[in-house]
Amino acid sequence: MKKLSVAGISIFLMVMAVLPHFLDSRWQAVAITFVIFSVVALSQDIILGKAGMFNMGQAMFFGMGAYATAILNSHYNWPLLATIPVAILVPVCVGILLAAPIVHLRGDYLLVVTIGFNIVFIQVLVNNLGGVTGGPNGIFGLEYLSIFGHELRSQVAVYYLAFAVLLLTLAIMLNLEKSKVGRALHYLREDPLAAESIGINTKLYKIFAFALGAGIAGLAGMVYATQYSAVSPEGFEFIQSVLFFSIVLVGGSSIPGVLLGVFVMFVLPEIFREFSTWRFFVFGFAMILTMILRPRGIWPATFGKIPKYMIKEKSHGA
Amino acid sequence: MDTFLQQLANGLTIGSMFALVALGYTMVYGVMKLINFAHGDMVAASAFVGLMVYTQILGQTASLVGVVAIFFITAAIMACIGVTLERVAYRPLRTAPRLSAVVSALGASLVIQNGIMLIWGPRMRIFPELVPQVYWHVGGVIISMMQVIILVLSLILMVALYLFIEKTRMGAAIRASSLDQDAARLMGINVDSVISLIFIIGSSLGAVGGLFIALYYRGITFDMGWQYGLYAFIAAIIGGIGNIPGAMLGGMLLGLFSAFISGYVSSTWADAFTFMLLIGILIVRPTGLLGERVAEKV
Numbered sequence: 076m077k078k079l080s081v082a083g084i085s086i087f088l089m090v091m092a093v094l095p096h097f098l099d100s101r102w103q104a105v106a107i108t109f110v111i112f113s114v115v116a117l118s119q120d121i122i123l124g125k126a127g128m129f130n131m132g133q134a135m136f137f138g139m140g141a142y143a144t145a146i147l148n149s150h151y152n153w154p155l156l157a158t159i160p161v162a163i164l165v166p167v168c169v170g171i172l173l174a175a176p177i178v179h180l181r182g183d184y185l186l187v188v189t190i191g192f193n194i195v196f197i198q199v200l201v202n203n204l205g206g207v208t209g210g211p212n213g214i215f216g217l218e219y220l221s222i223f224g225h226e227l228r229s230q231v232a233v234y235y236l237a238f239a240v241l242l243l244t245l246a247i248m249l250n251l252e253k254s255k256v257g258r259a260l261h262y263l264r265e266d267p268l269a270a271e272s273i274g275i276n277t278k279l280y281k282i283f284a285f286a287l288g289a290g291i292a293g294l295a296g297m298v299y300a301t302q303y304s305a306v307s308p309e310g311f312e313f314i315q316s317v318l319f320f321s322i323v324l325v326g327g328s329s330i331p332g333v334l335l336g337v338f339v340m341f342v343l344p345e346i347f348r349e350f351s352t353w354r355f356f357v358f359g360f361a362m363i364l365t366m367i368l369r370p371r372g373i374w375p376a377t378f379g380k381i382p383k384y385m386i387k388e389k390s391h392g393a
Numbered sequence: 394m395d396t397f398l399q400q401l402a403n404g405l406t407i408g409s410m411f412a413l414v415a416l417g418y419t420m421v422y423g424v425m426k427l428i429n430f431a432h433g434d435m436v437a438a439s440a441f442v443g444l445m446v447y448t449q450i451l452g453q454t455a456s457l458v459g460v461v462a463i464f465f466i467t468a469a470i471m472a473c474i475g476v477t478l479e480r481v482a483y484r485p486l487r488t489a490p491r492l493s494a495v496v497s498a499l500g501a502s503l504v505i506q507n508g509i510m511l512i513w514g515p516r517m518r519i520f521p522e523l524v525p526q527v528y529w530h531v532g533g534v535i536i537s538m539m540q541v542i543i544l545v546l547s548l549i550l551m552v553a554l555y556l557f558i559e560k561t562r563m564g565a566a567i568r569a570s571s572l573d574q575d576a577a578r579l580m581g582i583n584v585d586s587v588i589s590l591i592f593i594i595g596s597s598l599g600a601v602g603g604l605f606i607a608l609y610y611r612g613i614t615f616d617m618g619w620q621y622g623l624y625a626f627i628a629a630i631i632g633g634i635g636n637i638p639g640a641m642l643g644g645m646l647l648g649l650f651s652a653f654i655s656g657y658v659s660s661t662w663a664d665a666f667t668f669m670l671l672i673g674i675l676i677v678r679p680t681g682l683l684g685e686r687v688a689e690k691v
Contacts, residue, residue, distance in 0.1 A: 129495075176676055191671055320499070356511060367485045
């Protein structure tokens with residue numbers, strides 16, 4: 076099983092590494108979108124799947140990264156790559172500030188508060204707070220990527236930037252599972268009270284998970300702004316957060332499951348373009364059906380070496 | 394002072410619509426511990442169903458009997474859809490992990506919202522003017538007949554619901570099921586029928602709320618469910634989710650709050666202020682205004 080997953084991941088990465096050379100420019104753009112949204116969905120998985128916090132505002136962190144890049148590039152002429160630290164740090168700081176007072180709220184309340192953050196964020200963008208967000212139209216006309224003054228105009232460059240971010244995210248996710256932090260988060264999700272009683276600082280770890288997820292989403296946002304050389308509020312609406320939330324749970328909060336979810340949600344509609352008006356109608360049914368047939372997701376995550384028969388289905392009541 | 398009274402009247406009108414919709418959320422949450430995300434879209438759907446009843450069945454004539462018929466037929470149709478929704482999307486997930494039911498509810502929401510779009514198209518429809526535009530000037534305040542009707546009917550419905558829940562055997566079964574489903578089952582209560590009952594009541598009240606929204610604002614769109622649903626859900630949480638008087642109180646407070654914000658501060662920031670109010674209330678009272686302060690079971 077272990078060998079199989081290692082083989083699977085390496086085949087996937089090898090295919091992804093050479094993919095843009097076999098695609099025309101329209102499908103290259105789709106591939107970049109797939110990679111970016113995979114990163115956002117994985118960052119959502121850290122908060123929702125790994126730490127078990129019902130966060131329905133991930134598009135906000137994604138948008139913060141994108142807007143940080145766009146604002147610095149268009150108003151202050153920073154090169155795109157130089158905006159990366161800011162695109163990560165802004166969502167991280169905001170994530171910490173917002174998460175600190177709310178992580179103790181129980182699941183459903185947390186969900187509504189994070190929806191609220193997302194809606195307030197969109198309202199801030201649309202109302203052009205501070206005169207830098209460009210209002211409902213957003214910001215457009217960003218520069219190309221450039222390294223040492225050398226402009227990289229091709230889409231392939233953006234693809235590899237996105238791919239590098241995906242690799243980094245996967246490395247973080249895989250290490251997280253094996254680390255002390257990952258074990259703490261896992262324990263926290265399964266039983267917060269027991270975790271607290273054996274000395275895990277639950278609040279600290281929850282805030283950490285929020286900050287990590289926010290930072291990765293922000294980085295993905297930077298790549299998103301680079302790809303379209305524009306940002307506008309629609310890309311980060313609350314419906315996007317709903318999609319990321321659903322992708323993680325329908326996928327089963329495992330890496331292959333989440334990637335599969337992103338593929339189904341964002342790549343399949345590109346293949347079946349003529350059915351685009353039916354898209355969400357069909358997805359809605361698919362979500363209901365998946366949950367009825369496989370309540371833990373299509374590809375459920377397993378953790379550590381606990382044998383299957385020892386994992387009890389929990390009803391998570393109240 | 395005039396602005397104050399005017400916004401008070403507007404706030405009570407909006408608030409009673411929020412409260413009607415919030416009741417559907419809070420009753421389902423009380424018994425099933427599930428945020429029924431599809432409820433907001435059911436409310437939007439009821440506006441379109443009402444429009445369909447008006448054009449197809451009544452042949453676009455508006456008499457008093459006709460308007461009453463629209464309310465009853467729409468409520469009956471929405472109740473059927475609500476019960477079907479529960480059977481199909483929620484009942485199979487009764488014992489599954491919490492989040493599975495949440496995803497199923499989100500899926501149901503997408504299905505209903507896009508179902509409306511596929512049937513009636515993505516453009517805004519204008520709801521007919523069924524209530525005559527009569528305005529009264531009361532001491533510098535303009536009150537429309539529509540506002541009075543909404544307020545009075547909502548209050549009657551809410552009092553009726555309160556009496557039903559508190560005074561009847563079926564109401565007692567609902568209260569028992571929301572306290573402890575397993576114990577209620579042991580006492581011989583058929584929890585499945587209780588859940589069907591709350592979907593009937595919740596969806597019908599939501600249908601009335603949806604028709605009020607359509608009659609008051611006139612423009613109806615397929616995606617308006619999220620907007621009103623979210624506000625109603627916030628109302629339910631402010632009042633203490635699962636608590637029926639709480640939903641009524643929360644709805645009224647939220648309606649007044651948003652009316653005063655639009656009247657005195659700015660309407661472009663109304664959403665932001667509403668969510669700040671919600672976050673503030675949750676930080677001070679994590680279970681809402683009327684919610685019980687229970688120690689969290691884990």
